[in-house]
Amino acid sequence: SQQGEEDPQALSIQEGENATMNCSYKTSINNLQWYRQNSGRGLVHLILIRSNEREKHSGRLRVTLDTSKKSSSLLITASRAADTASYFCATDEGGSYIPTFGRGTSLIVHP
Amino acid sequence: SAVISQKPSRDICQRGTSLTIQCQVDSQVTMMFWYRQQPGQSLTLIATANQGSEATYESGFVIDKFPISRPNLTFSTLTVSNMSPEDSSIYLCSAAGIGDTEAFFGQGTRLTVV
Numbered sequence: 001s002q003q004g005e006e007d008p009q010a011l012s013i014q015e016g017e018n019a020t021m022n023c024s025y026k027t028s029i030n031n032l033q034w035y036r037q038n039s040g041r042g043l044v045h046l047i048l049i050r051s052n053e054r055e056k057h058s059g060r061l062r063v064t065l066d067t068s069k070k071s072s073s074l075l076i077t078a079s080r081a082a083d084t085a086s087y088f089c090a091t092d093e094g095g096s097y098i099p100t101f102g103r104g105t106s107l108i109v110h111p
Numbered sequence: 112s113a114v115i116s117q118k119p120s121r122d123i124c125q126r127g128t129s130l131t132i133q134c135q136v137d138s139q140v141t142m143m144f145w146y147r148q149q150p151g152q153s154l155t156l157i158a159t160a161n162q163g164s165e166a167t168y169e170s171g172f173v174i175d176k177f178p179i180s181r182p183n184l185t186f187s188t189l190t191v192s193n194m195s196p197e198d199s200s201i202y203l204c205s206a207a208g209i210g211d212t213e214a215f216f217g218q219g220t221r222l223t224v225v
Binding site for chain 1: 152
């Protein structure tokens with residue numbers, strides 16, 4: 001079953017703009033992870049945020065977590081054409097430590 | 112972080128045949144998983160590979176169709192048996208350490224059944 005649900009399903013922006021993707025989930029979690037996937041290849045791990053954390057940064061990436069709303073957001077600042085990819089959130093449903101994935105957001109950054 | 116090598120990276124197979132996918136992790140990990148990603152879809156967990164014992168399968172996946180081995184902490188195989196065109200997907204191996212840690216992925220195996 002899918003735990004996380006990303007929103008929007010597709011996002012098209014110009015290079016230099018910021019991209020925000022959201023993820024909502026249903027049950028309690030230990031952590032939430034964000035991944036990037038280029039053209040049906042393997043997943044690249046971006047950030048893990050734990051349930052007791054509210055915000056994490058990594059380079060141009062900023063992730064927030066609101067456990068009261070069961071939601072997370074991924075912000076990519078100053079986007080580049082190379083950021084074009086699908087982005088997935090994964091939660092460990094029911095605290096199982098097994099990643100369960102949402103449908104993903106397809107991001108296109110136009111040069 | 113763990114580096115995961117998965118092979119083959121892609122294959123085209125005849126229906127009715129079987130394909131075994133290998134997954135090698137460069138460090139000892141506690142948990143290994145196998146996922147399927149159908150075209151344009153998200154990842155669906157097939158099973159958790161358990162070292163030295165039978166894998167734990169998710170609803171809709173059975174051992175006869177997707178036998179899994181994990182002889183040690185760093186290696187696992189997934190076999191897709193008696194393939195049909197509906198099995199055409201990307202199959203991904205994932206590994207994670209103990210508890211609340213990142214899960215890393217291999218590059219995936221793109222399987223086409225004709």
